[in-house]
Amino acid sequence: xxxxxxxxxxxxxxxxxxxxxxxxxxxxxxxxxxxxxxxxxxxxxxxxxxxxxxxxxxxxxxxxxxxxxxxxxxxxxxxxxxxxxxxxxxxxxxxxxxxxxxxxxxxxxxxxxxxxxxxxxxxxxxxxxxxxxxxxxxxxxxxxxxxxxxxxxxxxxxxxxxxxxxxxxxxxxxxxxxxxxxxxxxxxxxxxxxxxxxxxxxxxxxxxxxxxxxxxxxxxxxxxxxxxxxxxxxxxxxxxxxxxxxxxxxxxxxxxxxxxxxxxxxxxxxxxxxxxxxxx
Ligand SMILES: CC(C)(COP(=O)(O)OP(=O)(O)OC[C@H]1O[C@@H](n2cnc3c(N)ncnc32)[C@H](O)[C@@H]1OP(=O)(O)O)[C@@H](O)C(=O)NCCC(=O)NCCS
Numbered sequence: 001x002x003x004x005x006x007x008x009x010x011x012x013x014x015x016x017x018x019x020x021x022x023x024x025x026x027x028x029x030x031x032x033x034x035x036x037x038x039x040x041x042x043x044x045x046x047x048x049x050x051x052x053x054x055x056x057x058x059x060x061x062x063x064x065x066x067x068x069x070x071x072x073x074x075x076x077x078x079x080x081x082x083x084x085x086x087x088x089x090x091x092x093x094x095x096x097x098x099x100x101x102x103x104x105x106x107x108x109x110x111x112x113x114x115x116x117x118x119x120x121x122x123x124x125x126x127x128x129x130x131x132x133x134x135x136x137x138x139x140x141x142x143x144x145x146x147x148x149x150x151x152x153x154x155x156x157x158x159x160x161x162x163x164x165x166x167x168x169x170x171x172x173x174x175x176x177x178x179x180x181x182x183x184x185x186x187x188x189x190x191x192x193x194x195x196x197x198x199x200x201x202x203x204x205x206x207x208x209x210x211x212x213x214x215x216x217x218x219x220x221x222x223x224x225x226x227x228x229x230x231x232x233x234x235x236x237x238x239x240x241x242x243x244x245x246x247x248x249x250x251x252x253x254x255x256x257x258x259x260x261x262x263x264x265x266x267x268x269x270x271x272x273x274x275x276x277x278x279x280x
Contacts, residue, residue: 133155180212189220
């Protein structure tokens with residue numbers, strides 16, 4: 001294998017506009033009097049339908065505009081859409097409704113030309129929104145496009161966490177993510193499950209990814225599983241049971257195929273290998 005750390009890129013020419021846009025959004029979010037639904041709709045209108053950004057209220061009610069156009073404009077306001085978690089009986093409206101406009105902004109931004117694959121702007125926007133959606137988020141949070149949540153408010157995230165494209169973080173029962181965790185493309189982390197007899201019989205269980213965990217591409221972690229520190233779940237694996245510290249679990253159901261060579265000698269705690277070896 002070749003050591004290939006990410007390289008740094010120079011700032012794109014539009015970076016002053018990015019900074020201006022993010023700064024204004026950050027100020028609005030920090031102001032407790034901001035109506036988040038209006039902020040979401042105004043932000044999306046400026047990005048996607050600039051000709052209607054200043055006159056949204058009259059445009060959505062203008063019968064001269066085609067119904068489809070009025071519908072598209074109306075949908076910029078999260079009060080005009082329903083999100084799947086709102087149908088769940090265990091959705092706590094007092095917590096979900098304040099984050100809903102920010103989730104809608106996150107998802108909708110990802111479907112615009114300015115969003116989508118635009119890494120620099122997207123990472124900064126999502127880092128900003130995460131502070132107001134998640135229960136907790138640490139330093140340097142990095143999320144790529146098309147990440148989805150259930151509630152958003154039931155998610156705890158440590159420092160230096162990277163969530164890659166098209167990941168599902170189902171935080172219905174709660175997800176706790178430690179520091180330096182990576183969740184790769186198309187992975188699914190669940191925290192709820194359904195009875196095999198009656199799908200309406202739902203069990204929520206907190207799913208935990210400890211420090212240094214890596215969930216690799218297309219893997220699935222089922223509700224209530226604890227992936228212990230530095231554990232790894234291989235590509236396309238389904239983790240149905242806990243993963244021990246430093247173990248690499250692969251397959252369906254995921255089973256340990258190796259212990260990372262940098263594991264502490266006692267194999268059970270999560271001391272950095274160097275310290276554990278000194279003690280040994
Ligand atoms: C988990 C992973 C890193 C294991 O790599 P590894 O430690 O080099 O393991 P090996 O390739 O020696 O495989 C050990 C055994 O497990 C099997 N195996 C490895 N990965 C597997 C997987 N994802 N699913 C099923 N079996 C797998 C191998 O076929 C081998 O089986 P064998 O002993 O019968 O021949 C790797 O398989 C993987 O899934 N990589 C995903 C890519 C990645 O690194 N993503 C990170 C992005 S951030």
